[in-house]
Amino acid sequence: MSQGTIRVLIAKPGLDGHDRGAKVICRALRDAGMEVIYTGLRRTPEEIVSAAVQEDADVIGLSILSGAHNVLFPRILKLLEEQNAVDIPVIAGGIIPEKDIPKLKKAGIREIFLPGSSTEDIIRWIEEHVRSGGKKA
Amino acid sequence: MAKNETADDDLKSACRRWKDTVYGPARAAGPSGPELTTVSGRRLKELYTPLDLNGWDYRRDAGFPGEPPYVRGIQPTMYHGKLWTMRQFSGFGNPEDTNRRYKYLLSHGQTGLSVAFHLPTLMGIDSDHPLARGEVGKCGVAVDSLADMEILFDGIPLDRITTSMTINAPAAVLWAMYIAVAEKQGVSPRVISGTIQNDILKEYIAQKTFIFPPEPSMKLIVDTFEHGAREVPRWNTISISGYHIREAGATALQELAFTLRDGIEYVEWARRRGLDVDEFAPRLSYFFNAHNDFFEEIAKFRAARKIWAEVMRDRFKAKNPRSWWLRFHTQTSGVSLTAQQPYNNVVRVAIQALAAVLGGTQSLHTNSLDETYALPSEEAVTIALRTQQIIAHESGVINSLDPLGGSYLVERLTCDLAGEARDLIRKIDDMGGMVKAIELGWPQKEVADSAFWYQKAVERGEKILVGVNAFAGEHETIPILEVDESAARRQLERLKTVRSSRNGTRARETLDDLRKAASDGVNVMPFLLRAVKAYATLGEIIETFKDVYGEYQEPADF
Numbered sequence: 001m002s003q004g005t006i007r008v009l010i011a012k013p014g015l016d017g018h019d020r021g022a023k024v025i026c027r028a029l030r031d032a033g034m035e036v037i038y039t040g041l042r043r044t045p046e047e048i049v050s051a052a053v054q055e056d057a058d059v060i061g062l063s064i065l066s067g068a069h070n071v072l073f074p075r076i077l078k079l080l081e082e083q084n085a086v087d088i089p090v091i092a093g094g095i096i097p098e099k100d101i102p103k104l105k106k107a108g109i110r111e112i113f114l115p116g117s118s119t120e121d122i123i124r125w126i127e128e129h130v131r132s133g134g135k136k137a
Numbered sequence: 138m139a140k141n142e143t144a145d146d147d148l149k150s151a152c153r154r155w156k157d158t159v160y161g162p163a164r165a166a167g168p169s170g171p172e173l174t175t176v177s178g179r180r181l182k183e184l185y186t187p188l189d190l191n192g193w194d195y196r197r198d199a200g201f202p203g204e205p206p207y208v209r210g211i212q213p214t215m216y217h218g219k220l221w222t223m224r225q226f227s228g229f230g231n232p233e234d235t236n237r238r239y240k241y242l243l244s245h246g247q248t249g250l251s252v253a254f255h256l257p258t259l260m261g262i263d264s265d266h267p268l269a270r271g272e273v274g275k276c277g278v279a280v281d282s283l284a285d286m287e288i289l290f291d292g293i294p295l296d297r298i299t300t301s302m303t304i305n306a307p308a309a310v311l312w313a314m315y316i317a318v319a320e321k322q323g324v325s326p327r328v329i330s331g332t333i334q335n336d337i338l339k340e341y342i343a344q345k346t347f348i349f350p351p352e353p354s355m356k357l358i359v360d361t362f363e364h365g366a367r368e369v370p371r372w373n374t375i376s377i378s379g380y381h382i383r384e385a386g387a388t389a390l391q392e393l394a395f396t397l398r399d400g401i402e403y404v405e406w407a408r409r410r411g412l413d414v415d416e417f418a419p420r421l422s423y424f425f426n427a428h429n430d431f432f433e434e435i436a437k438f439r440a441a442r443k444i445w446a447e448v449m450r451d452r453f454k455a456k457n458p459r460s461w462w463l464r465f466h467t468q469t470s471g472v473s474l475t476a477q478q479p480y481n482n483v484v485r486v487a488i489q490a491l492a493a494v495l496g497g498t499q500s501l502h503t504n505s506l507d508e509t510y511a512l513p514s515e516e517a518v519t520i521a522l523r524t525q526q527i528i529a530h531e532s533g534v535i536n537s538l539d540p541l542g543g544s545y546l547v548e549r550l551t552c553d554l555a556g557e558a559r560d561l562i563r564k565i566d567d568m569g570g571m572v573k574a575i576e577l578g579w580p581q582k583e584v585a586d587s588a589f590w591y592q593k594a595v596e597r598g599e600k601i602l603v604g605v606n607a608f609a610g611e612h613e614t615i616p617i618l619e620v621d622e623s624a625a626r627r628q629l630e631r632l633k634t635v636r637s638s639r640n641g642t643r644a645r646e647t648l649d650d651l652r653k654a655a656s657d658g659v660n661v662m663p664f665l666l667r668a669v670k671a672y673a674t675l676g677e678i679i680e681t682f683k684d685v686y687g688e689y690q691e692p693a694d695f
Contacts, residue, residue, distance in 0.1 A: 020588050
């Protein structure tokens, strides 16, 4: 792996099996030259954080459509803190009511991409934030 | 004959003249218009004429409503006899909340119930399982035991209301609970009517709420066919679903072909058990998506009926015409709705619902405008139901049966989709059937490829989504339903009470008997009925099955 390749962990917390969005994002990020690790479905916060640390991810993307984000996202952020890995930016997408967004951002989710977001926007966000001010800056 | 050929030649040259000297120059002179492809990427001609129906035979390829090949509808009177069932899928919070919503919908003219269970129930775990944290009552109603099912249907007469339950991997268990509730109301299993989705193949392909590996899952499904045919004769023991395959990204053709091939797979497995096709096939039902592309969707529904009639009559030698009928439920396309400018979704839903009605659906769910954000609010779901009522009572589209029959475009598309679907079905036959194809990951990959193609087409601006990549405007916020966290607390309390107040020894015994039945490979339905009546919980029952059947793990490919 070359030094400059961005490593992204795409994870599916929660019990839902809606992986269309996660898979589309995985492919788009790979086509944009990133290295993509996909966790598969129904991963616990513990599994996601441990995968991110082990895989040395530069960014974590969470996809959830079950409605459990208010419980699972803060848990993931807390576990990252415990692992001294808060420098890995966490972004998210899925079915997330707008009124939940300020709370989630306050808890440490860096960006939330709602339905209709373009994969280009996500690629751009990752490139900007991982290269500057992200973990490897 | 010679005269017809001359007439065809005349028409051919007339069409060529029109295209070359009228349409062509006008198109070239005007602004360049959009590409003429459907939402599935199918290229359409600029104009369809009688030439496109060369070789098309009215009686063979369309026929009459109520007669093979059923392209024009399965019932002789279609909506003249009875309107489609307006069946809004709903469930949230705990059983008390959802019972109230059901009574509200029934009092507003809804004619059947459709239960949405929360994810822990769909995955066969109880509300107090660690994986259920944050999920209780979120995506549907929490049901852990018969006690919840009793509350869910409290005051709803199960001899008069039909109920559809969207439940797959644990379908046999929830069905057993429903039968037990009916018995408690004094209603015989022979009288109750409704549907369990019970379609595991599309779970592996698309929706991914699987628990067990394919083989034992198929065995459980055949158990329900057998039990239904003998004990619950008015129940639809499966709803073979294209809906989720389409939502996961499939094209209209893939939805059609994969779903019908799933149907074939279930029939083959049931016949291997020794069931006579005419014994269970009349209780098979289908469930399709109604997406935005109006004519392609209508043609898809018509083609589905045609292929199924052929398959049942020719491939499986069914004698009973009811076995040839493809009866289907339709839901408008969730994935076509936009978070941006959400009120526009009302219009999308109306167009999609109209396609379902013109396609001859037996029942219909219309999505609510707010579903890209959350489960629907009462106001939003009322508009969705009213949309169906306006189509039924104001639009006039039901006055004449199959009003688009004979349309050059619709008949051509119906034939084309049927032909291409037959090819895809044959391809899966050659792989050794759908279970084998799923194990190879083939349909999963086809669907993911289509989803990616579509996303890219939207991002390139080749497909316009109003309010998203065109005509974007100010952001609007809408009121949405919030599921009260206290619903989850009350659910956990009830589960605790059920566990402590039931006869624990009796519950354990029924689970031991169930384990033995599963190991012996006998039909588990009678054992499930005993277990649920002893208030064994869903999680306990599914754990028992997992011991015997194992669990399915999907490779994390993309």
